[in-house]
Amino acid sequence: MRAVLGSINQFNLSETPGTRAGSSKNTLFTPTTANLSLGISQRLQSFTNIQFTSIQNYILTARNLGRCRQYNISGTCFQLEFKLEFTVNEPALSLENLHIEVPISIRTELGDFIAESERKSLLLPFFEAFTQYAQLDHDRQTVMRKISQRFPQLIKANHRGSPSRTSTTRGKLAGPTIPAGGPGVQVLVLGGSNKSPELVFQWVVDITSDGKVIPQVRMLPRMPKSWRQLDDKATLDAIPSQFLRLIQLKGVEGAVAILLECVYGQQVTRTAPEDPDLSDE
Known part of the structure; x- marks a missing residue:
């Protein structure tokens, strides 16, 4: 799972000018709009049933600690939708400000776990638990x-x-x-x-x-x-x-x-x- 998720940044993305000063924006729309490694995406869906529908990232204005990149990711797992927003401090390779959205119908069961994942910015543990939950809910x-x-x-x-x-x-x-x-x-x-x-x-x-x-x-x-x-x-x-x-x-x-x-x-x-x-x- 760690290797597959880490391969997101290996995609060849189409770069467009950013909408804010000091930023540039990369967007992954569909497999047909960019030269992607489709094997990586197919293996991810085969093993975890996670399918990314949109991946966007852009560089934030440089901070004192170095460059930060904002990610906006959406996808599905066993037809359950999810949306993620988080910031990566690239020099330190640290993830911050994680925000998770899931359908309101499953918030009753996932609410406490999502709150803890957001508080500690735990991205990989979220994916690991969410794929198990989505399978059981299916x-x-x-x-x-x-x-x-x-x-x-x-x-x-x-x-x-x-x-x-x-x-x-x-x-x-x-x-x-x-x-x-x-x-x-x-x-x-x-x-x-x-x-x-x-x-x-x-x-x-x-x-x-x-x-x-x-x-x-x-x-x-x-x-x-x-x-x-x-x-x-x-x-x-x-x-x-x-x-x-x-x-x-x-x-x-x-x-x-x-x-x-x-x-x-x-x-x-x-x-x-x-x-x-x-x-x-």
Whole structure:
């Protein structure tokens, strides 16, 4: 990663006069407008799925410590957009004033990490963690979209944000309702008739301030307290632990499908075409 990112400065850029006194500006628009090393860009996308869409840099007015260069970079990783602005003190090879922009839909999970990366001007750690996060968010989007398409009659709501374990309000969670399978969607609420409990499928991607990415996938039952009192064998309370075991055997999508069939019955869950890969052998 370090070698590939460092190769950005090896591109042959088209130089134009700067818009401010004492500066000159270089701009990378598309691979067809400059003589670029396309192999470098292709390797970067192959290994990390990062694709740069724009790279601009210009020399700032010389300071006491020597020449500084301003960079404005934008791109995508697994279809998640990012924009970066930072300054490089070229004699000292130090990076300063890092500013990071990502879609507002994923700010809930990335906010603390981005703030720490900006505070310490940590460019490489940002890329390393962001590529991991983008991959997991892509997987999460794919699974939630497939579940929504396979069991549309069971979908109650989908949200960003954590569900309340004690809430008994059907189909209502904090946060805006958004299309299933979109970036940053963490919660999918599933339910049958009014006489059946709701299952809250939660997939959170936590990222610590130092860039450690931790996925957490859970299935939580949600029902009135009176129902819980009647469940003397604590069958519903065992759903979270059983779900984690099923993930190891069938994967996330398969585990969700099996639990939905167990709770809501085959007649409800099999109105949509069944995935042959999830059937019992």
